[in-house]
Amino acid sequence: MKSFESIIILTLICIANLVSGQDTIYVSHNKTTAIEFPARIANPVNAGRHLIAAVTGDNVLTVKASQGFFPSQIRITTEDGGDYHFPVAFSYGRAGRFYRLANSQETVAVDARRKTPKEEVSSKLASGRVRNVVTSDKKGRVKAELGQISVSGNTLFYKLKIENNSSINYDLDFVRFYVRDLKTTKRTVTQEREIHPTQAIGASQNTITAGGSGLYIFTFDKFPLAKGQALFTEIYEKNGARNLYLKVTAEKM
Template structure:
């Protein structure tokens, strides 16, 4: 009987000690906390959250909140209430530099602020998120393409202009074995131009019938900008990232832009001499 009691006592001590150890391990894994930033949102007003980098992930705690990225914009999130007087909830945002932002959302009929520049708020923005290799690679391409999109043109007379439409090659850049082609697309008509295709391929300079052996299509690894529509009376910039290449002798790079259900087709011819003018980033 005494032996049984001793064994039972030993088992109880082991359980208590194991539980204490697990508790210590779980506590030591928590190295810090990100306090959510309080934001009031309304049913009939849109709140704009402006981030320093492009938004990669959005998670809302409740369907009572509506969120969307601003059309054609990567770093502005628009938030509003789907119903009035919803229960407080949360919102989590991850941006391209690997920062996680946490917000506590509450209903407020007349928010004091509807445009919040996140970089100016007291919100921790230390990169803590680790992206998968593919996602991180894409994020790097995007950041470079965005910077190129804001640069001034340094190439001239490489354009096609007809039927109130214009395409021009403004610059070629290179970084880490990636070529970046900067184009400006301009629609001087009142009719929207819906892009049906934007092709790049290397072709022979000989004016013979096109065959598969005479052309090699080039596929971009990343596209920045709107390659779906050019609104009437507007101008926009696109940047294509492509694995580095050169053009063989007696060949050229041809770029075609075709209109959906329309006849306004534009094209550019790029020589190897032009390619060698690429600038570094």
């Protein structure tokens, strides 16, 4: 189990972010957020029922949101006398980061590793433009475009571009994916199934500046999409109303 969780940590975003006391840590249901402390964690981790937390390698704390998540706080003490308090909030776009706390209080980069075939494909897609746009949505001069979904083995690659042509920065809160029936009757309960990405490239870019754009690659394990169903994507702006909605039918997958 420890080796498995170590692999998860190594696959997180490779640029670490400095965390100081009272900085908010963001979590989601499907992405693991990790914090590396400068010394061994001394106290047992009591994350409560809203978080799934574990300690790996003595000084790394990993956290994810549990079902029914509610904003909370984690307190960690280390054997060198450190005392850390972290408010925890939910955000898909800002979850999944690797934070490293150094004795020098300087940000330290995580060692890179050889990319897996899935990461190689994701990197190539991230370096190119969005071609063969399948669907798009626009609101308040902010536009989202989905390129043709690629398949490699048992993995789907979903290339999403967000353009901000307005004069106000666009702060991305979270992105949600789900499969839903297109047609229902009054006697039929709408079937909605949430789909969670296995990897997200570009998720650390939470702010799209005025006149700028952001490119994101999401990977999914292959999932069935029957005739009469569609994959929906909801893109939410933090503290804003420029939310975007994309729909891809089975025929376009």
